[in-house]
Amino acid sequence: MDFSFSEEQEMLRKIARDFLATECPKDLVRQMARDEKGFTDDLWNKMAELGWMGLPVPEKYGGIEGSFLDVVVLLEEMGRGALPGPFFSSLLGTLAVLHFGSDRQKEDLLPKIARGDLVLTVAISEPGVGYQTSALQCEAVADGSDYVINGTKLLVENAHVADVVVCAVRTRDASGGQGTSLLLVDGKDPSISLTPLETIAGDKQFHVNFNGVRAPQSSVLGEVNKGHEYLEELLALGAVAKCAEMVGAAQAAMDLTTDYVKERVQFDHPIGSLQSIQHHCANMKIDLEGMRYITYLAAWKASEGLPFRKEAAMAKAWASDACIRITNLAHQCHGAIGFCEDHDLPLYSKRAKASEWAFGGARFHRQFVAQEIGL
């Protein structure tokens, strides 16, 4: 039993924390929420120099070959720093290539990813369908050596800057074979049309139409028609990764709050000396501890290659609710000042809502857990 991170992980954490404090001040974060593109090349390139895009990539493809747990450390700091931009969505695409891609696909993509030259995203949800993968409608029909994709994806993150879109589709072969597949689609294909969506967290999400997009058979990740299992695993990894980001965000909300209530004086005393504020903070802390370790459990299992779907579902279900509770209490402790758009707190509370939904909310995951406990 060891609850501590390794020295290397602690160093990664420190570097990330210092870097983001310097290079990603909150004014930039707010500015990027209003910006059309949503991040700066400068910040992206500096992150690439640190090797972050290649953190999970094997050394032979130019990466750092870090574990999933290493990635979790980085994501936690990114959540803490409210980092804008396509790192997270591109990471999800990277994980898909890493876990399910052929050697050729890896050779082709991973070196560019590791250098920061290639941005990926994943397209799963559709109008009226979240992560219930059996209900997806977007379709790819075999036509010669290509698949032709038609359909609509909703809430695709950073589609506007994605070079490659990992797209979940129902595939149908000429031979009658069918199933779900993951396809690597050129993000710049002219048959893809994008509509930006204004969202609660100011992240960059898109409505994406696939209007007869052609993708060669070589663009299938793993085996064709076997994508259902890949997708479930990818979603579970995404859920845990999102939890890590949420732990960082919740920690930031907690820190903002404890700092504020120690300083803010009302009735001649810091409000942090009031029992109601103390109990709000204690409740935040309990929830934060809870979401932290249930997340680490899932992340550690994933990192070790152990079965982790149940733990991922538990972590995402718990963290989704806990992070909302934490940011709600943070607002309650901050009073009116935290309600201003230019305060740092709303960055976290709004993301908490977006994160709650990402990769399935609490109830979605509890439905899975109910089955797992034998119901």
Place this chain on the structure above:
Amino acid sequence: MDFSFSEEQEMLRKIARDFLATECPKDLVRQMARDEKGFTDDLWNKMAELGWMGLPVPEKYGGIEGSFLDVVVLLEEMGRGALPGPFFSSLLGTLAVLHFGSDRQKEDLLPKIARGDLVLTVAISEPGVGYQTSALQCEAVADGSDYVINGTKLLVENAHVADVVVCAVRTRDASGGQGTSLLLVDGKDPSISLTPLETIAGDKQFHVNFNGVRAPQSSVLGEVNKGHEYLEELLALGAVAKCAEMVGAAQAAMDLTTDYVKERVQFDHPIGSLQSIQHHCANMKIDLEGMRYITYLAAWKASEGLPFRKEAAMAKAWASDACIRITNLAHQCHGAIGFCEDHDLPLYSKRAKASEWAFGGARFHRQFVAQEIGL
């Protein structure tokens, strides 16, 4: 709009409060919870002298002809005083006779009820069936001029002292007619067998077997096979009546708590000066206000003869949860002392649980409310 009770009602409240304080001290209540019979003839007779059993009974049958709202005032005080005994269950039977009985049945029963000479109860729930009346199994089959009742009722209150049991049964006629009916059954019939159940609140509930009990056709309340509507109305009345009792109980828990926290000194101050205790008490008060007025709304509508089922369901759903929250916080404010069996608080917190279930719990009623709002 008038939120106040009439002068007569306030007087009834005062008389009841003073009477119960004197005649029904908490030691007696605790003793009765362990007692086989569960009440004393002395207390019952004194209540009869005050005319309470006849409160809802028309004057021509020897009653006081009070309104349902008058009854609610009395029940609230009984809840506050944690009155033991069959008043409530007998009242339910009385309301059934009043609302659905024929003139002959009324002439026969009401004068005795008003004098306190006749104790009634109602038998509805069965093993595995609560208040979903369509799922009841107990059956009465026409045989000559009688119905023959077979079946099992569970959680029948005070069956051991009931002279008359208002029993909900599926009726089946020789002519093929069937439906639900309410029958007036002789509580002392030798074909009825009773098993006392030890319960959480120390009230007297019974497992009742009807083993071929014969009841003449004249014992049918209202029209035969039309009992479903009667039963729903009776249950709604019971729910509101139970809410009234719960308002009184919650008020008692609130009063015990505010008294205690004003007196109990820790850290050199009364604990009622601690913000966490103040907020617990404030939350109790908010819930208490809420359950009080939603109950009065339903009671007033019932009293005025207006449609009141939706309001009854809302009141019972809210009060069931609120009363548990209130007594839980009362315990939290009392600390260990309130956890002792000989403290007054457990009288209320245990009854809160029994009351939550009586006439349907929160979820049961919310299912009805969901339909009512158009879902």
Place this chain on the structure above:
Amino acid sequence: MDFRFSDEEEKLRAEVRDFCEKEPPETFPCEIEDEGYGFGGWSRAFTKRLGEKGWLAIAWPKEYGGLGRTIMERYVAAEELAYHRAPQYGHLFGDAVGAGIVTYGTEEQKKEFLPQMARGDILWATGLSEPGAGSDMLNTATRAVKDGDDYVLNGQKIWPTGAHLADWCLILARTDPDAPKARGLSTFLIDMRSPGVVVNPIIDMAGAESFAEIFLEDVRVPKRLLLGQENRGLPLVFGCLEGDRFWGRCLRHAGSKKDLEELVEYINQSSYDGRRLKDDQVLRDTLAEIAIELEVSRMLNYKAAWLLNQGASISWESSVVKVFADELGQRIAHVGLQVLGPEAQIRDNSRWARLRKRFTFLYNFNRGLSLAGGTSEIQRNTIALRGLGLPRS
């Protein structure tokens, strides 16, 4: 006990309903959108129209432009307007100021202000909080120094609702810095066009501009605009706040009834993940609970209105109204987003936004309701101290 409205009240309600059908409130231009209090947005045009109908001053004396009717009638009208999501934001907060002038104002002040307010010609803000004086109003630092026939005010106020749109503002300022903190404060009626007054709207986390900060630099206020006695401003303000807590929150049930109706309709018509939402037992249970809580809120609001109508104090009852309404508003927004699912995060005007992005806005905005006008913590303190007689800490 009687939960019917009187014939007069029902008649007025019918008139208001009729008015809302003939002149749909949503057709009036709004300066601030519906902010989730339960009573719609801020519209000078609509307020003016209500003034023409006489419905801004239903309970004020006739000699000051009112209808001389009851507070309950005033409440019934506001309730009916709220159900129709009519924009009442611009004037409803002014009720507290109006009550202050009716109670504490000089004859001259009454004649000057009340008729104008009754017509909807002037709208009010209330400037109490300061950066260093939020819950702790005793800490008020804005100074008012007597100078000839004027007071000269300097200081900063923050959070007054709509101060950037209001014509006048009630300002709390320190007139005697040497007296004990509670005994040196006074209230002034300030013309927002006075030289030295600068107002900046604050963008809140819902993206709305409903609050503002006010900077006062050598603002001269004639003595006749002192409201109430000098140095006795605090009891006056507490009295006004009692009303403010009530009028600011007492319509939650009426406004949110529409929200609930829209959610029910949405559920009945929608599927997600291939399943009909109406078959979702958890959603059904949750919506039923909201419906019940709205009914509980309604009764709590009515009780306070009934007390107010008799001229009784609602010191802690108004806190119950506020806490319950604010936390219920947050629950409704939360439930709304649960119903609408991930697509609820879309808050643009595209066809992907659900139910006109209303719940998405409310979710953010309602966060602030348990903070504004006295935090829920302060309200609970009030309930404990004044409603239950617990000892001060």
Place this chain on the structure above:
Amino acid sequence: MDFRFSDEEEKLRAEVRDFCEKEPPETFPCEIEDEGYGFGGWSRAFTKRLGEKGWLAIAWPKEYGGLGRTIMERYVAAEELAYHRAPQYGHLFGDAVGAGIVTYGTEEQKKEFLPQMARGDILWATGLSEPGAGSDMLNTATRAVKDGDDYVLNGQKIWPTGAHLADWCLILARTDPDAPKARGLSTFLIDMRSPGVVVNPIIDMAGAESFAEIFLEDVRVPKRLLLGQENRGLPLVFGCLEGDRFWGRCLRHAGSKKDLEELVEYINQSSYDGRRLKDDQVLRDTLAEIAIELEVSRMLNYKAAWLLNQGASISWESSVVKVFADELGQRIAHVGLQVLGPEAQIRDNSRWARLRKRFTFLYNFNRGLSLAGGTSEIQRNTIALRGLGLPRS
């Protein structure tokens, strides 16, 4: 980061599991039934049997009868026993006293008590609270006056778990009434058979006799039974309480896992009101939430155990463990009764009682867990002050 148990720990766990299967814990006689803490009932016979196995003192030094192994191993054994609902109540609270003797005891005390405790020959209670000193231990009024080679104790203690069954008791008493309140308290090891000790069990609202009150009248305690330094009892007690909070609550997840399994089985087999419970989406959602919370609780418990295993302080972490476990225990009991329905109120031995009336008992008993051993409010204060560094009020 590594959430595996070591080979030694897994080996011990397997031994314990094996033992529980061969000598089913439920076959040992119990003096107090399972009280809902998560670790079973009070059984002298079972404690004695564990002593024979060496499992009462796994982490104590070998010279005092221990196995000289780690706290984590001690924890793993307790966890496995808890999952089998083995009765650990009689000795688990004694862990705090044992730790106190190990840390603060004289060599003589260690030799006298630890081997006996390791064998399960003597069971302990802890007498801290008094009628006037609950959360506020500084208010301790029990007096200990030096008289020759003895102290003479007079006073009253309340709430010590199992004091009526214990052989010995740790007692906090005031030795210097003139010193500042915190500096005049000392701790004593009291033989419960001493003349002048009277113990009465207290019947709690679940109907159990698990607590007691102790009356001390001129009880003579030899000086050698003073634990730690005179007048330095308070830090010692706080240290013990840290352990008490942990050991008293750290097994919730293991014990309640069985509860959850029983509820799942019940749901899968039962109908109510003509509907299969397993089709009830609300129940499914609720049970899943409990399963998740048990897993969260497990991780919180492991983290504290891991810290303790390294000799680190768990001042606020033990409070997190306790609050979470206690409130979760209350939720589980609540959910259990929701699952079982109205028939759950039957708590006799008839066939109508559901799941052996266990949840009915837990519902009442678990009410007390957030009060005993420091209320949840006190724990939250501790988390705020020690875990977050907030200023004292």
